[in-house]
Amino acid sequence: MNLEQLFNSSPFQVQISFHKVLEKLEKIAASDIDYRSDYAKALLKHASEHPEIRQGITDPADMEKHKSLIKNLLADLFPTALSSNEIKAATIPFYNITFNFTDRFKEILDEAGDSFDMNIRDLSDHEFYVLCCCLILNKYYGYHFDFKRPMFYDIPDAAGVIKHYRIMYNADFIDIIPTDKAIKITEEDVNLLMDSFDNLELWQEKFPATSWVLKGFAIMSLFDATTESAISNLKTNLLKTDEFDELTRSSLENIFKSIYNIPDLGIGFTETNIENNIFQLSPFEDVKSFILKTKKEINCNSVFCDGSLEKLMDKRKYFVVSDIENFANKCHGDADFAKHLLSQGIKSCILAPVIKNDKLFGIIELVSTRPGELNSINANKLSYIMPFLTDSIDRYYSELQNQVDAIIQKEYTAIHHSVYWKFRAEALRHINARNHKNFAYKEIVFKEIYPLYGQIDVKGSSTARNESTEQDLIKQLDRLLDLFSFIYKHEQLPVIEQHMFELKNMKTKVRKEFKADSEAVIQNYILHEVHPVLEHFDTVNTKIHEHITDYFDTLDERVKMVYDNRKDFDEALSIINKHLADVLDKKQAEAQKFYPHYYERFKTDGVEHNLYIGASIAPKHPYNPLYLQNLRLWQLQAMCEMENEYYKIRPALPCELDVTSLILVFSSPISIRFRMDEKRFDVDGTYNARYEVVKKRIDKSFIKDTKERITEKGKITIVYTQKQEEIEYKRYIKFLQHKKMLSSVIEHFDVEDLQGVTGLKALRVSVVYDANIESSQTYSYEDLLKELESK
Known part of the structure; x- marks a missing residue:
């Protein structure tokens, strides 16, 4: 106690x-029942010697x-x-x-x-x-x-x-x-x-x-309410858990151990992919699969015989084996699966299909290391548990699908929320007409909209990529030459001399002229001719083995080549793209509040973006040219902030890269059409195609009558065709100069004639780099007007 x-x-x-007990004993002592009275009197006498019993x-x-x-x-x-x-x-x-x-x-x-x-x-x-x-x-x-x-x-x-x-x-x-x-x-x-x-x-x-x-x-x-309480705990945990992953395998196993009273009970889950007829690992963290063991996926027919598979997947019944050793000897069709379980120490098991709305999600696995612990009788306990598990797994997969759809829409498709209304209307129209056969989908077109295009491009990315590749190849050729020289001292074979000769020639050619196919030719030679030779000599003697092991330790595990400089380049490019895209996405969320417009961006060797604004995109919002002007000012400011973001991350990049910024101004309205085959928007019509031609060719063009590119690091280039566009953008530049975002000098020049495009002009202005630029507010066209009115 x-x-x-x-x-x-x-x-x-x-x-x-114990006063109330003593009071009852006093009544019994005063009764006429002798044996009860005598017993009560004896207890009362004993208790009277210890007054604290009453007090x-x-x-x-x-x-x-x-x-x-x-x-x-x-x-x-x-x-x-x-x-x-x-x-x-x-x-x-x-x-x-x-x-x-x-x-x-x-x-x-x-x-x-x-x-x-x-x-x-x-x-x-x-x-x-x-x-x-x-x-x-x-x-x-x-x-x-x-x-x-x-x-x-x-x-x-x-x-x-x-x-x-x-x-x-x-x-x-x-x-x-x-x-x-x-x-x-x-x-x-x-x-x-x-x-x-x-x-x-x-x-x-x-x-x-x-x-x-x-x-x-x-x-x-x-009262022993273990089963009822464990089921209640399971139900409570499943209902209150937002994500199935939060229920760890250990917590589930503890609940099932209480329900089944089996201390060594294990629980697993294997996902079923009906379309491909495979069992595969589930997305649930920390949940084992005893069917798969160490594999990621396996064909369903290679696990069970036809009868057992039909029972699980078609008839949707439990598959119960109370003695797997005995089962392996009697059922030859499933003998391999039984041995697979025995190799994991499993002696009895219950496999239960998880089904909701006639959809098979996977198999719940209950296993024990002792025969007879799990059997067809206690398998019936699952009937109380499975509805809760099924609902939770169904909820998890539904949420998982929502996340997948969100990622696909964000990262892989061009259906922006500003135009979602039109796709939804068309989808509902099609659903309402589902009884009409061959009902064609209507094309999604937005007319009379104004485009804005901008990009921040990594300057000389092709050259930087080639240089990093060349450095890696030379480094690997040097290491191989040193290695073969060492091997030749111990094994003076002609084949080693031949490889040394070929490696030296390749190194000379790379230094002299790096061609488009140089990387592929050298990589193919090293992987298919040099490395097999090294693998042979790896077992010759200990000293050679150590040098060969040291060489292979310097290689990238994925491509089996020296990949140091190329990895730095790829990582630097990835960091630049991620940071600049994050800035643009964050700014874009603010811009949507001014007026709804279509937005898409792409990560290439830098970040490109397209904006389209007009009444057809947001028919419920009255349109005014003021919104286009506001978006143009926003775009210029966003480019300044992206340049500043690059300026901040540049010192930490694994290799040195520069960026250039470009804006294309196009004042004529165009139409865009959603291409069903490509699942993306594109300009519609021959006239509108001129805009796309300019976009694709402008960033590599030169200042007219020079060999100088129109883009330059640390500056934003604005390409246009009409005088009023120049006047408009000079006002924006002047405003952002006042806000200490752009420098005071503005360059003017003509752009060289492109194929099918002439008469392009450009402004170029330097960005003022400021470590605190991220805290600056987004200025609107109204701010610009107020600034001009105050002067």
């Missing part, structure tokens, strides 16, 4: 007393001292004949004060071990205090507050399986007595408390700590 209180405070002073015990040592007397006093309440069956003890409700256990209760606690501390599940300090107060209100004041809720002890058995026991109290032997510290409770107090469960301070105010005496004891009976 433990008199230690688990909670911070209580309104009670606890006095364990109340507060010292744990006294309880132990009176253990035999207490057992005799409670003999009628704890019949010896039921001691090995009932789980019963005397207690103080809600406290960790328990004594006079039945034999079965003792066995349960002995199996749990000395380290086990018996605590009521999920009973907080707050709830404990309020429950004690409600006990006072009900027992002393006569109210009927229903504070009962299912209470459980979670006790491990000898095998470590958690068993769940429902607690029931009989408080007939308890008196509640106020002390001089107790506050009299009024009707108004009760009405206030009734609506104030969460206000612990109020309860402590009305029932101060230790202001009441709880005198007596209660009878506590436990």
Whole structure:
């Protein structure tokens, strides 16, 4: 018995007393039944020698001292004949004060071990205090507050399986007595408390700590509700968990161990891909697959024989094997699968298909290392569990599909939310006409819209990529020459000399002229001719083996080539693209608030973006040319911020790269059409195609009559055709110069004639780099007008 209180405070002073038992014994002693009367008189005489038995015990040592007397006093309440069956003890409700256990209760606690501390599940300090107060209100004041809720002890058995026991109290032997510290409770107090469960301070105010005496004891009976409680816990956890991954394999296994009372029970899940007829790893983190073991996927027919597979996948019934060793000897069709399970130490199993709305998601696997533990009888327990698991798995896969769709829409398709309304309208039109055969999809076209195009391109990316490739190839050729020279000292074979000769020639050619096919030719030679030779000499002697091992350790694991400089280039390009795209996406979210418009961006050797604005894209919003002007100013400012982002990340790049920025101005409205075959928007019509031609050719063009590119690092180039466009953009530049985002010098020049395109002109202005540019606000066209009006 433990008199230690688990909670911070209580309104009670606890006095364990047997006064009510003694009062009943006094009545029996005065009766006419001789043997009952004599027995009661003997107990009363013994108890009278220890007045604390009636008055109340507060010292744990006294309880132990009176253990035999207490057992005799409670003999009628704890019949010896039921001691090995009932789980019963005397207690103080809600406290960790328990004594006079039945034999079965003792066995349960002995199996749990000395380290086990018996605590009521999920009973907080707050709830404990309020429950004690409600006990006072009900027992002393006569109210009927229903504070009962299912209470459980979670006790491990000898095998470590958690068993769940429902607690029931009989408080007939308890008196509640106020002390001089107790506050009299009024009707108004009760009405206030009734609506104030969460206000612990109020309860402590009305029932101060230790202001009441709880005198007596209660009878506590436990009911083994392990299966029901475990199923309830599983249901609760599945319902409250937003993501199935949050339910770890260990937590699921613990619940299933409690349900099945099998300490070595394991749980797994294998996803079923019906279309491809394969079992594959599920997306659930930390969940094993005993069907797959170490494989990622396997053909369904190679796992089970036709009969077993049909039972699982077509008839949707459980596949149960209670003795896998015996099953392997008798069922030759599934012998390989049985041996596969035996290799994992599995001796019995239940495989249950997970089905919702006639869709098979996968197979739940229950396994045990002992034969007979899992069988066709206890397999029926799954019928209580599977609905909850099925709903949760279905919910998870639905959420997973939503995430996939979101990623596809964001990363792979051009259906921007600004035009989603039109696609939805067409989809609904098609659904409503689904009874009409061969109902054609209507093309999605937006007319009379104004395009804006911009790009930040990595300058000389092709040259930088070639240089990094050349450096890696020369480094690898040098290492191979050194390696073959070392091998030749130990193995003077002509074939080694030949490879040294060929490697030297390749190195000379790479240094002299790096051609488009140089990388492929050298890589093919090294992988298919040089490396097989090295693999042969790897076993010749220890010294050669060490040098060959050192060489292979310097290679990239994926391509088996030196990939240091190319990796740095790829990483630098990836970092630039990610940071610039993030800036653009963030700015674009702000721009949509001005007026809805279509937006798409692409990551190439840099970041390109297209914007389209016009009344046909947002027919519910009145359109005004002011919105186009506002978007153009926004675009110029966004380019400045992207340049600044590059300026900030440049020192940390693994290799040095520069970027150039370009904006193309096109004032004539165009039409765009969604290409069903390519699943993307494109300009519509011959005239509109001129805009696309300019976009594709402009970034590599030169200033007219020079060999100087129109784009230059640290500057933004704005290409246009009409005088009014020049005037408009000079106003934007002047405004951003005032905002310290662009420098004071503006360059003007003509652009060389392109094939089919002449008369292009350009402005070029330097960016002012500022480490704090990210905190600047986005300026609108109205800000520009206010700035001009103030001057």
